[in-house]
Amino acid sequence: MKMVLFLTVSFIIIGFVVVVSMKGKMERKLAFIQENADNHKNATTPIILWIVGTTFWGLVSMALIIGMFFMN
Template identity: 40%
Template sequence: MDLLFWITIGFIITGFVILASMKKGMESKVAFIKANIEDEGNSSKAKSVIFWILSTVAWGIVSMSLVVWCFKNYF
């Protein structure tokens, strides 16, 4: 197999592991923000949740691009 294939598989698996490990923490941050709407300390937690969502979207886009690139090279 080619190096591109292994980079793609490694990137996707690593991303899933990181997302799964961070999911519970993000759920608790969202629950805290929803429970304390008027609290001034929510902005840092909200920023971290937004950054996590944007990172997840970026990971998904890069993963899809790598898969398309692999199919383009092998088929």
């Protein structure tokens, strides 16, 4: 039980650190795309993947927390 708690908390903290560290890069990339909207059609792919990854991380984190209640 303690190992599952450790893995859940580690997953959430590491994911949060990664999301926050990449946030600035994605904001700069979005600002660059907005300035040059007509020249960079494929440049939005990393931003979309970051949003999908962040959403997936959030859903998995919620599922792990909910799963902790059912393990007791």
